[in-house]
Amino acid sequence: MGQGMGRAGPPHSAGTDMDETHTIGATSIDRDEELQRVEAALKRLDRGQFGHCLYCGDRIDLERLQHDPTVESCDTCRED
Ligand SMILES: [Zn+2]
Structure with missing residues (x-):
């Protein structure tokens, strides 16, 4: 019970060439937001x-x- 798993993990291994292909992000966040809406x-x-x-x-x-x-x-409350 209550072992802090998950968040406290080590950061993504830094400094490999594989990182270059790792540029999704914006799109998946957008879709997540859309889903929540x-x-x-x-x-x-x-x-x-x-x-x-x-x-x-x-x-x-x-x-x-x-x-x-x-x-x-x-229309009145909407932010532009
Ligand atoms: Zn309103």
């Missing part, structure tokens, strides 16, 4: 909150929802 949208759908702004509770433009069903904020 979709899951969050599904949860809101479940609770009947889908289509409402997370911040002020206003309804979100239907057009915007159709364009991107995972939007979380109305």
Whole structure:
């Protein structure tokens, strides 16, 4: 119980030529975020909150929802 496995591991072995091929990253993070947004949208759908702004509770433009069903904020609260 409670042995700190995982995080405390040694850093990736440094200084090998193999590292050059290791340049994924940005894309996988993007996809992860996208997945979380979709899951969050599904949860809101479940609770009947889908289509409402997370911040002020206003309804979100239907057009915007159709364009991107995972939007979380109305036009007013959205950051550019
Ligand atoms: Zn709002």
